[in-house]
Amino acid sequence: MPVNTIAYQHIVKELDNTKTCLVAVSKTKPNEDLLELYQLGQRDFGENYVQELVDKAAALPKDIRWHFIGHLQSNKVKYIAPFVHLIHGVDSLKLLQEINKQAIKNNRVIDCLLQIHIAEEESKFGLDERELEEIITQMDQLFNVRICGLMGMASFSEDQMKVRNEFKYLNSLFTKNTSWILEHSEKEPVLSMGMSGDYAMAIEEGSKMVRIGSLLFGARNYTN
């Protein structure tokens, strides 16, 4: 399946209007496909699998900003700690402590987003509001991780109102915590929400970073 460069140009223009960052989600896709977008100027790429991310980062241009968007296991943090640009799916203090430890080993600060559980599906990872507040109180001890914002995934649902309400809820938690995030990270706070099927709505509801895969690279074939 060829890379949809027309969709890419269209989305870039659309996002430029609202100053939204595009993370091109390239999981399961070959290096040639990533390079095709790289040549059009894309620098932010998102991957879900640690080994795949490590292999791609070694093979592809060094100025790519690699986003880890999957569910990260503590024992695998060490493989991506030297170079990862932003870890989106952080959902426990234990994981943050491990990221902090590996960041120290690499003499750097690693940027992270806390994942909030907003979908109704049980299988989706993430913190609830109480767990979020709890983690925030612990952050003054982890000097080598920087919480830059929040991330969430809405339900896979035809019900547009339901999806919109989930984005609204995430944005309300984000708004509640932006002053803390700004103070802690000293960067413009990031709200990462929206994928191929719902990114336009996510932007309407305040997203500052969308993660788009299949619209750019075509459907994924997991048997490859």
Ligand SMILES: *Cc1c(COP(=O)(O)O)cnc(C)c1O
């Ligand atoms: C795969 C994935 C995406 C991209 O999904 P598409 O529907 O293909 O755009 C976005 N975010 C996360 C966390 C993903 O795992």
